[in-house]
Amino acid sequence: MTGRTILVMGGAHVDRRGRITGETVPGASNPGSWFVEAGGGAFNAARNLSRLGHSVRLVSPRGGDADGDIVAAAAQAAGVEDTPFIFLDRATPSYTAIIERDGNLVIALADMDLYRLFSPRRLQQRALREAMAAAGLVLTDANLPAETLAAMTGAARAGGVPIAGIAISPAKVARFRDSLPGLAFLFMNEAEARTLTGAAPENPAGWPEALRAAGLPAGVVTRGGRGVIAFDANGAVVVKPPPVPALGDVTGAGDSLASGFLSAFLGGARIGEALRHGVAAAAITVRSPLAVAEEMSQAALADALSLVPQAEILS
Template identity: 85%
Template sequence: MTEKTILVMGGAHVDRRGRIAGETAPGASNPGSWFVEAGGGAFNAARNLARLGHAVRLVSPRGGDADGDIVAAAAEAAGVEDTPFVFLDRATPSYTAIIERDGNLVIALADMELYRLFSPRRLQQRAMREAMAAAGLMLTDANLPADTLSTMSRIAKAAAVPLAGIAISPAKVVRFRESLDALAFLFMNEAEARALTGEDAQNPADWPKILRATGLSAGVVTRGGRGVIAFDETQAASVVPPAIPELGDVTGAGDSLASGFLGAVLGGAGITEALRYGVAAATITVRSPLAVAEEMSQAALAAALSLVPQVEILS
């Protein structure tokens, strides 16, 4: 039986990161270098899932410019079926960051206005309704407007198609508030979990209970190198990522974790096994200088999985 397509709808834009070479001099010209690559939480996850062998289709707004060409080329390189809706007179969304020599963010500018045009009406078009009904999984992120996410969640629930979400940032994760009861999974870090719930878990093991109280039935909370927590309606588990001797760049680690986790779930894994696969995928990404590691594959995932400890079941 042919695997159903994973339909990804969300952020697909261009990331520009400028790294200062020496000590940061505010208000002055700083020597450094630029790095440009395609990005966006949903798009990063889509490319990882495609590199892991899944059939993936991307739907996202795009401008008729050179940045749009960068996104299209990245989709093609990863094997993602790219079906954007293009606004020829608009700019493709972009994220531009200035980073200090030690990796700390100085300032960033997110030009994401085009995502506002991914309105609920787009989801009502016949081609979109057919694509959502035929999908084996839908994946989105909080780059899209709240009313679009809410409409998407209702359609997914009615069609009995699981919908997973990626939080993106503390400011954006709140766009999922009206959709939480319809999400199969939500992937977030602790700052995003705090923004979503208005609470702070004094004990990380409390996150499942706090998040379930919002209506979310299952999710994953990342805590950097201190551990990752996954939960569903009946259980919760935690695992500490393996130490990485030489970090490349942590950009995209959470998106790849979502990819490894969801890929395992599609293969029939429960949350404890899926959590290990997610951490293994993130391990591959943080060893790479890219947000989506070119070496991501099932073989690489299996090798990385051997480094991931067994999970701890939380009471």
């Protein structure tokens, strides 16, 4: 697939997930196993977009440590142009979770302090200004400071470049609040949408109106295995995800949905068809044990798309 480079600026760190193999015993040593992989909402999306054939450049803070090497290797494996801000005396951000045998989270620790150093001043660097001006799309996430997101959104709009965001979590999505009017799309789940609106609508079909009232012109709201809602200035649609016969891990599913959606959007698809592509990409990811499925490709997406129902218009 040809086209201008997608510039991704946001979270790129290491995820560690420890799964307890037996019954959880608080305050004691529990047998289990560790799984380590590169993660971060923006980085997951960047790798998916690259595997879907797009030219992708990543800009994110990173430490001069072994975790930074894991992120760099993952970027190279996915074909992402990796141009980090490296702080040799700092630790690369990380997310460490302890998970029960049934998949429920026991506790997690997010060490994300380094992202605070991605300040608005970074956006003034000539190389980054030129990269933004040349991009066909800017993609970011709520791992970055609110003032940086606002400055990034303003710069993208001034240059006529669409910018999309990934909400990350209910706590972090609030960082987008001042940037909402400038976003081309924001990808979120219902809990994150509720943070922006202050309450959930009685009918899920009310999400577009509620989010527009909060200042967001277009977005996508995921609802677990239920219908995914997308809206823009022309209307709103819903797509019901197809059944997944063998669930691997839901980690990264929302990021891949954003990737499939944006890939189709950049190809000229309308919102309903773009949402179908997003749902298909998420279906590929949830069948994989990885946050970014190695089998992600345009061919795999076409196969998955054949199982996704047509979008329905929301009244």
